[in-house]
Amino acid sequence: MEKVILISIDGMRPDGFLNCGNPFAQEMMKIASYTLNGSTVFPSVTLPCHTSLFHSVTPQRHGITTNLYIPFARPINGLFEQIANHGGVSAMYYGWEPLRDVSRPESLKFSAYINAYTEESSDTSLTDMALYRIEKSKPDFVFLYMVETDEKGGHDNGWMTPAYLERISMALDNVKRVYEACGDEYTIIVTADHGGHDRAHGTDLPEDMTIPMFYIGKRFEPGRQLEGISILDIAPTIADIMSVTPAREWEGRSLAK
Ligand SMILES: [Zn+2]
Numbered sequence: 206m207e208k209v210i211l212i213s214i215d216g217m218r219p220d221g222f223l224n225c226g227n228p229f230a231q232e233m234m235k236i237a238s239y240t241l242n243g244s245t246v247f248p249s250v251t252l253p254c255h256t257s258l259f260h261s262v263t264p265q266r267h268g269i270t271t272n273l274y275i276p277f278a279r280p281i282n283g284l285f286e287q288i289a290n291h292g293g294v295s296a297m298y299y300g301w302e303p304l305r306d307v308s309r310p311e312s313l314k315f316s317a318y319i320n321a322y323t324e325e326s327s328d329t330s331l332t333d334m335a336l337y338r339i340e341k342s343k344p345d346f347v348f349l350y351m352v353e354t355d356e357k358g359g360h361d362n363g364w365m366t367p368a369y370l371e372r373i374s375m376a377l378d379n380v381k382r383v384y385e386a387c388g389d390e391y392t393i394i395v396t397a398d399h400g401g402h403d404r405a406h407g408t409d410l411p412e413d414m415t416i417p418m419f420y421i422g423k424r425f426e427p428g429r430q431l432e433g434i435s436i437l438d439i440a441p442t443i444a445d446i447m448s449v450t451p452a453r454e455w456e457g458r459s460l461a462k
Pocket of ligand 1: 216251355356360406
């Protein structure tokens with residue numbers, strides 16, 4: 206089973222990525238197949254968007270339209286469940302507690318949560334924990350979720366402010382560490398769940414709905430720009446790379462060659 210790391214950087218706008226001043230942003234555009242014009246789903250809110258990411262259907266289908274989880278009226282297996290059904294080992298590291306509901310019980314072998322407001326540099330600590338587990342256990346799939354860009358950047362200071370851009374740069378430092386430690390063994394996918402404007406998000410404005418996505422690994426041509434892709438394509442792409450069957454209901458398509 207080919208191995209994948211998915212990194213979600215909450216609220217990272219494409220222009221925030223481009224203007225954060227971290228030199229690794231330029232490097233990512235050279236080593237990845239990528240887009241700076243990807244689409245998320247409406248409402249552009251963290252739990253609805255991540256539920257769509259992992260289940261490859263829109264909020265209209267899965268029914269989660271706020272940050273309050275409710276069981277699906279018509280259940281769909283998500284990426285974690287499909288990987289577990291194929292005998293794969295998954296790990297998840299996350300800085301915002303409601304994200305626990307993107308997988309169902311028994312589909313994770315490793316999981317850790319740190320509250321971003323009670324620990325400074327929670328994103329860095331989560332990255333440390335993910336890298337420790339990768340070195341020790343080599344999970345087949347690792348999901349690393351960083352929230353400081355959104356909470357301490359966008360909401361506390363405003364999207365595209367210097368403080369927000371600094372949080373993106375800090376997140377990219379962590380992406381760089383993951384790439385340098387794991388880039389030979391893992392395909393690495395980096396995305397955002399949504400953008401933002403002023404000090405909020407959730408609307409259908411382009412500032413909220415447009416996300417960057419990066420696919421780094423042997424299945425992806427370096428430096429190639431991808432067009433017309435959506436957050437719904439991430440789960441089918443990861444399943445394809447890992448030789449995991451997608452659930453019948455999934456609506457996205459694989460971008461892997
Ligand atoms: Zn937010």
